[in-house]
Amino acid sequence: MSKRNKKSTSTTVGQPSRRDRFLPAELLGISAALGVFVGLIVLIATREFILAGVSLGIAFILALVLMALFALAFKPNAAEVHDLEEQNAENDPGDRPSPH
Numbered sequence: 001m002s003k004r005n006k007k008s009t010s011t012t013v014g015q016p017s018r019r020d021r022f023l024p025a026e027l028l029g030i031s032a033a034l035g036v037f038v039g040l041i042v043l044i045a046t047r048e049f050i051l052a053g054v055s056l057g058i059a060f061i062l063a064l065v066l067m068a069l070f071a072l073a074f075k076p077n078a079a080e081v082h083d084l085e086e087q088n089a090e091n092d093p094g095d096r097p098s099p100h
Contacts (some may be wrong), residue, residue: 014087027067035060 039056043049076084 014090023071027064027071031060031064031067034063
């Protein structure tokens with residue numbers, strides 16, 4: 001059995017991969033690191049803790065929002081499209097009445 005087959009059988013349908021589970025933590029970590037970097041630069045330049053804290057918060061929020069928008073902008077590959085179609089088929093029973 002090849003590595004690819006072992007990898008595909010290790011995750012069952014409906015369970016996200018480890019990479020998918022840790023993506024939010026990764027985005028938070030990168031945003032926090034960028035915020036701390038900006039905060040330290042402002043603190044070193046101005047020696048004002050309040051201004052450094054505000055700069056840290058602004059940089060953190062801005063980085064988090066921008067990275068989330070960039071993550072949404074990527075087009076899914078064929079495997080992701082197939083997985084989404086499978087999930088929609090499981091969650092879409094045909095006997096559900098229409099809302100109108």
